[in-house]
Amino acid sequence: MFIKVVNPNTTWSMTATIEACARTVAGPGTRVEAVSPAMGPPSIESHYDESLSVPGILAEIAQGERDGADGYVIACFGDPGLDAAREIATGPVVGIAEAAMHTASFLGRGFSVVTTLGRTAGRARDLADRYGLRDACRGVHACEIPVLALETDPDARKIVTEACFDALDSDGSDAVVLGCAGMADLCAQISADIGAPVVDGVAAATLTVQSLVTMGLATGKRGEFAPPPPKPYTGILKGFTTAR
Numbered sequence: 156m157f158i159k160v161v162n163p164n165t166t167w168s169m170t171a172t173i174e175a176c177a178r179t180v181a182g183p184g185t186r187v188e189a190v191s192p193a194m195g196p197p198s199i200e201s202h203y204d205e206s207l208s209v210p211g212i213l214a215e216i217a218q219g220e221r222d223g224a225d226g227y228v229i230a231c232f233g234d235p236g237l238d239a240a241r242e243i244a245t246g247p248v249v250g251i252a253e254a255a256m257h258t259a260s261f262l263g264r265g266f267s268v269v270t271t272l273g274r275t276a277g278r279a280r281d282l283a284d285r286y287g288l289r290d291a292c293r294g295v296h297a298c299e300i301p302v303l304a305l306e307t308d309p310d311a312r313k314i315v316t317e318a319c320f321d322a323l324d325s326d327g328s329d330a331v332v333l334g335c336a337g338m339a340d341l342c343a344q345i346s347a348d349i350g351a352p353v354v355d356g357v358a359a360a361t362l363t364v365q366s367l368v369t370m371g372l373a374t375g376k377r378g379e380f381a382p383p384p385p386k387p388y389t390g391i392l393k394g395f396t397t398a399r
């Protein structure tokens with residue numbers, strides 16, 4: 156089985172961390188490859204970043220189809236481009252926010268999300284709503300660490316750990332969901348430190364895709380998620396023209 160993990164930002168050092176975390180959980184018969192798109196923002200921490208990450212993500216899904224990928228992970232907590240990716244992929248496509256939130260829902264009655272910048276909290280709340288987990292998502296907490304500082308700030312792990320601890324306490328929740336793919340490598344240590352389950356979406360989404368492919372399941376193609384109607388695209392989007 157071949158799972159393609161798309162890190163929607165163009166920071167390859169973060170892509171390498173994501174790939175390592177996905178490979179750690181994947182089964183022996185599963186090949187995991189993580190990529191960053193050839194175009195897009197270096198980190199995703201605004202609606203603008205998120206919107207402009209989508210063409211690069213879709214180009215990677217299209218390439219994955221040519222390369223025979225069995226399924227895909229979209230490894231950014233805003234789940235950018237998820238619906239469009241489902242239209243053009245044959246196999247299942249899972250976002251890290253949806254996988255992490257659904258996984259956390261198995262671990263107790265309520266979970267808290269700990270994210271990067273406060274401005275990304277609205278998106279996380281919207282996604283909890285969209286996934287039917289409004290009540291289970293007890294709170295979304297920001298540690299005000301920019302995404303790329305997760306790799307460079309020597310205090311990053313301490314700050315995220317404290318935010319997780321405070322979130323559990325203030326929300327009275329049973330588990331924590333990490334709100335950024337760049338936190339994937341912190342998961343096990345934070346869980347040990349706070350003594351509560353901590354869910355990393357990269358691991359959760361990789362294993363969800365692996366399970367779906369193992370069960371022979373993929374996106375339903377009879378309606379909304381059928382391939383998009385063919386039409387010519389213009390300007391810098393010319394390459395996204397959909398074939399008849």
Ligand code: 2AL
Binds near residue numbers: 199335336
């Ligand atoms: C993210 C993420 O997962 N990757 C990225 O670039 N930004 N999420 C976030 N909440 O900042």
